[in-house]
Amino acid sequence: MSHPWRDAAARAHAFVRARGSPLERLRARALLGETPASEVTRAFAAAGALAAVEPDALLGPLSALDDLRQLAAPELEPALRALGAALGPDGAWGDPAEPLAGRIVRTAHLGGFLTKSLRARPRVRAAVDGFLCRSWDAERVRGGDFVTLAAYAHWFSLNESDVSDAALQWCGRELERGFRTRACDALRAARVFVLCHAAALPGAGLGARELCEALVGEQTADGGFALSERALSGAPVEAALEALAAWAQLGKTSG
Numbered sequence: 270m271s272h273p274w275r276d277a278a279a280r281a282h283a284f285v286r287a288r289g290s291p292l293e294r295l296r297a298r299a300l301l302g303e304t305p306a307s308e309v310t311r312a313f314a315a316a317g318a319l320a321a322v323e324p325d326a327l328l329g330p331l332s333a334l335d336d337l338r339q340l341a342a343p344e345l346e347p348a349l350r351a352l353g354a355a356l357g358p359d360g361a362w363g364d365p366a367e368p369l370a371g372r373i374v375r376t377a378h379l380g381g382f383l384t385k386s387l388r389a390r391p392r393v394r395a396a397v398d399g400f401l402c403r404s405w406d407a408e409r410v411r412g413g414d415f416v417t418l419a420a421y422a423h424w425f426s427l428n429e430s431d432v433s434d435a436a437l438q439w440c441g442r443e444l445e446r447g448f449r450t451r452a453c454d455a456l457r458a459a460r461v462f463v464l465c466h467a468a469a470l471p472g473a474g475l476g477a478r479e480l481c482e483a484l485v486g487e488q489t490a491d492g493g494f495a496l497s498e499r500a501l502s503g504a505p506v507e508a509a510l511e512a513l514a515a516w517a518q519l520g521k522t523s524g
Contacts, residue, residue: 274516277485280492281509281516288493289506292316299337300513306337314344321348324355324362324379331382336463336514340386349386352379353393360400370417373404377420381464384427398430405432407439413452418443419461426465434471441472448475448483455483456497456508459515468519477519484512 278301285297292312298304313319318330327348334340356362361376380397383389401424410418422440425433444461447453459480462470468477489495492509499508 274481274485274520277488278513278516280488281512282492284492284509285506285513289510293506293510296333296337296510297513300510300517302517306339307342309337310334310339310342310344319345319348322351322355324352324375327352328375328378331379333510335382335385336510336518340382341388345386346388349383349388352383353388353390356393356396360396360398369404370409373401373409374416374420377401377424378464381423381427384424385466394428397424398428401425402430402432405436407435410439410443413447415444415447415453415457415461419457419464422461422470423464426467426470437470438472441470441475444470445473445475454497455480455487456494456499456511456515459484459519460511463511463514463518466518481516481519484515488512 282297282301286294289297292309295304295312296309299306299309313330313334319327321327321330331340331345334342334345339345352362357365359365361372362379363372363375365372376397380389380394380401383393383397401421405421410421418440421436422444425436425440440461444453444458448455448458458475462468462477462480469475484494487494487497493505494500494508494512495505497508499505499511
């Protein structure tokens, strides 16, 4: 863990130790480098979390394992193979009758995790990219829809396609605008960078060090992030874990 954020990370770790489940506490130790990340993968597998048949049920485990750079672990292969097989004929996961916004977010994130696993078959990648290119509209990321923005940024930062450059410019500009105007808290902004495995984004004059410092400023006295959107939505421990992931990953590049 980079020195400037060590104390804040220790407070976040204490928050997770006090309130988290055994698996969440294990994730925190792995993010701090105190235990091998592979132990978290084995714990998810032992809990049956990687045997889920519903794509939505895989989002949480894949996100957590992505934070630990574990998506290429052999334990994930059956789940990722099943995920590819479950892709719909239009290149998206989910019921075609559900609102498009939800299918975009689910598909972009699951597609991004598949890409990082290095197990995405060309057919699957092309189908997902086609769906997300067809659905792309700058209006979807304007006006504070940071959930959709994060999803599009995740996919297009990893996959070159016809709209990647323009989409990433829009996402970067709107993310910075949201951060500067306080419409988007530092934890949510940092999460976009972590998902993209990036220290900077096109169109954004916002970088890893500024976000790491902003996270320290948003941390509450108990070590958590009580005022963050993530915590307010009912996931205070996950908010602290996301902060640890941000300091672990962005802190390496921020000097």
